[in-house]
């Protein structure tokens with residue numbers, strides 16, 4: 449893990465309230481794996497004191513990219529920083545997805561698309577076929593659907609308001625049987641992971657879930673991010689964020 453003050457190369461509001469940031473971070477970019485995150489100091493001054501965690505959305509050559517949605521003060525401040533300014537980032541942190549060399553089903557809810565987009569990029573490089581399932585409230589909450597469409601063999605979209613893809617929830621359109629022939633990876637809101645776990649458990653299938661619990665230190669010291677697992681409480685920042693669906697209690 450590295451701690452660097454680095455330059456913001458590019459910012460792009462891809463949809464209203466959704467920003468892509470590119471940072472110049474050669475060492476981090478080289479060592480980052482899908483599922484890991486960076487812990488970002490969102491403002492140069494002392495406030496807010498806590499960093500904010502964001503999944504790595506892509507890492508190539510010298511560039512590290514994140515995708516974030518503005519939800520509160522920290523993400524609002526981050527959305528205001530401009531290319532050429534400096535930013536303090538720490539990472540890569542956490543256990544990444546374990547890439548299995550068999551056809552993959554990737555299931556993203558909302559901003560959970562960020563780590564799964566990175567995973568799909570790596571799978572494309574490794575010639576692993578990807579079926580991508582991507583659900584959100586509305587088409588305006590699907591910031592990467594065109595990019596995902598360009599790399600995934602199949603993209604299935606649902607929106608709750610029916611503005612793109614099938615109307616409904618992403619868990620409504622999964623294949624009837626998610627057989628052991630597929631490796632399943634998911635990231636999204638707890639409600640989605642809860643519904644998905646029920647489906648997986650009923651079929652006797654396990655998946656890799658990336659959790660997005662609220663965090664403080666981000667390095668395993670404060671216990672501020674713990675989640676319940678069948679083997680006790682675990683820290684999402686360093687024991688995860690990727691866990692087996694068999695292990696998590698949600």
Ligand SMILES: Cc1cc2nc3c(=O)[nH]c(=O)nc-3n(C[C@H](O)[C@H](O)[C@H](O)COP(=O)(O)OP(=O)(O)OC[C@H]3O[C@@H](n4cnc5c(N)ncnc54)[C@H](O)[C@@H]3O)c2cc1C
Pocket residue numbers: 485500501502503504514515516517518519520521522523524559562563659660661662663689
């Ligand atoms: C490992 C990990 C990876 C993440 N990756 C991404 C990412 O790629 N892109 C992205 O946009 N966000 C991601 N998040 C969530 C992101 O860290 C929070 O949205 C951010 O910290 C909110 O900061 P804020 O100051 O703007 O909001 P706050 O003022 O802290 O909170 C505003 C609102 O957002 C809610 N909120 C805050 N944090 C979370 C959270 N972790 N999960 C759900 N709701 C939350 C609060 O309950 C509140 O309603 C990730 C979180 C984790 C733990």
Ligand code: FES
Pocket residue numbers: 662663664665666667668669670671672673674683684685686
């Ligand atoms: S955020 Fe401090 S232990 Fe995970």
